[in-house]
Amino acid sequence: MGGTGAESTAAELRAAVHALLKVLDPEQVRELRTAPSRLDAPELREWTYLPGSRPGLSTEALDGEQRAAVDGVLAAAHGTLGAELALGAIEVERHRRELVGAPGPDRYWLRLLGDPDTDGPWGWRMNGHHLAVHVVVAGEDVRVTPHFIGAEPARIAEGPHAGRRLLGPEEDLARELVTGLDRTRRTSAIFATEPPDDILTRDDPFADPGVLPPGLTYDAMTTPQQQLVERLVHRYLDRAPAAYAQACWSELRRRGLDGISFAWAGGTDPGDRHYYCVRTPEFLIEYDNTQDDGNHAHSVWRHLRHDWGIDLLRAHYTDQHTPRDPGQG
Structure with a gap:
């Protein structure tokens, strides 16, 4: 497919949605399009990563062809790593249901917002237990946050996937960073011996970086430590299209990497309950593995300007209400 990377992503998203629409019946399309008329409606910033039903098209009763089309929509909003994680969260959730004696079909909900065949902004979201992906497209620009992936269990102990740790690299990179700090730097980075029981921003409509601890700043790190925190940041960014x-x-980088900070709470040995966050001037990252004795992980990437595509929607709706210069075409 030609064009820039952004153009390719927007085109792939449209193509994936068209492929899904072709295999749904009229009632399913109606459910899929459950949405307010404007993508900046406040209710569209309500979200959760907990179990429970959501508005939209449920995956529960889809046939194989329809479910494959839904997976195609999900994959189109991600890079290779992100697609593996999003689909992996669904697989781990299947394992969890089997562990608690409640096997059955996947229960996620997909909503199509706006119309991909017009010039206006459009998007979609897919939500369910431990998966929350939110996409907004305006022209060729794409936004993909808030982005949440969870894994329960964080480490699968038995069965054909024994040993699998869906969010293992997210945990291991951060642990390598914190355990490599000297005493002085650890004092700045570790803000509590007891970790919070969940991510601190929870499912707030707008992420407030002020709820996060200040942590150890990038400019106070050694070069190897800086490289580790950069790798950790890339691990989250690489969920998105390239x-x-x-x-x-x-x-x-334009804003300056010195704006990065890293904070940790809890134990530092594998298996210990723990939490960490990364703050930057543009976005924030949180991870916790505290519930179920440290075998239940949450991870989230929030962008302070791009969540819900607010920057794109504001520009679009402002432009709609800006009087045109009579001298222009």
Whole structure:
């Protein structure tokens, strides 16, 4: 497919949605399109990563062809790593249901917002237990946050997937960073011996970086420590399509990497209950593995300007209400 990376992503998202619409019956399309008329409606910023039903098309009763089309929509909003994690969260959730004696079909809900065949903004979201993906497209620009992936169990102990740790690299990179700090730097980085029981921003409509601890700043780290925190940041950015991930990283570099900070709470040995966060001027990252004795992980990436595509929607709706210069076409 030609064009820039951003153009390719927007085109792939449209193609994936069209492929899904072709295999749904009229009632399913009606459920899929459950949405307010404007993508900046406040109710569309309500979300949760807990179990329970949501508005939209449920995956529970879809046939194989329809479910494959839903997976295609989900994959189109991610880079390779992100698609593996999003689909992996669904697989781990299947394992969890089997563990508690409640096997059955997947229960996630997909909503199509707006119309991908018009010039207006549009998008979709897919939500369910431990999965929350939110996509907004305006022209060729794409936004993909808030983005939440969870894993319960964080480490699968038995069965054909024994040993699998869906969010293992997210945990291991951060632990390598904190355990490599000297006493002085650890004092700055570790803000509590007892970790919080969940991510601190929870499912707030807008992420407030002020609820996060200040942590150890990038400029106070050694070069190897700086490289580790950069790898950790990239691990989250690489969930997104490559062009958008690169744009976020480039903006962070322009703003200055010294704006990065890292904070940790809890134990530092594998298996210990723990939490960490990364703050930057543009976005924040949180991870916790505290519930179920440290075998139940949450991870989230929030963008302070891009969540819900607010920047794109504001620009679009402002432009709609800006009087045109009579001298223009």
